[in-house]
Amino acid sequence: MQKIIPSLWFNMNAEEAMEYYVSVFPDSRINSIQKYPDESIDPHFEGMADKVINGNFTLNGVDFICLDGGPAFKFNEAVSFTVLCKDQEEIDYYWERLSHVPESEQCGWCKDKFGVSWQIIPKHLDELLGKSPDAMKTLMKQHKIIIAEY
Secondary structure: OOOOOEEEEEOOOOHHHHHHHHHOOOOOEEEEEEEEEEEOOHHOOOOOOEEEEEEEEEEEEEEEEEEEEOOOOOOOOOOOEEEEOHHHHHHHHHHHHHOOHHHOOOOOOEEEEOEEEEEEEOOOHHHHHHHOOOOOHHHHHHHOOOOHHO
16 A cells, blocks of 8 residues: 555646546556536535546556645646656657656756656666766756766
């Protein structure tokens, strides 16, 4: 059982995000979706009918939960998810699918179309950074990590 489960607050597009993420990562699925009750049941839910009050999904074996909470809170770079990649082909695959905000790209970090930050890095990044005294300079100049440049 996974004891710590990341919880993501979306601005009215949680179901779209879950569908997108499960299409990107292998071994992924939407486990369950509960929708807000109709606003006629409770006036606190005005405008929330058919939105996600509790979504449960799995990405590459890791469980997540999410909800549609509206615009009150936004994602930022203070929290990111790291994808450890075996080679350049895998880095390219995830980068192509997750990088949607070019001005947020730096050192293997990118931001997806929902505003979630990702670190798309080789699983042996520490080894690459230890290759030469200039390796860190190389990393700082890169947007998407290009392993061959180390």
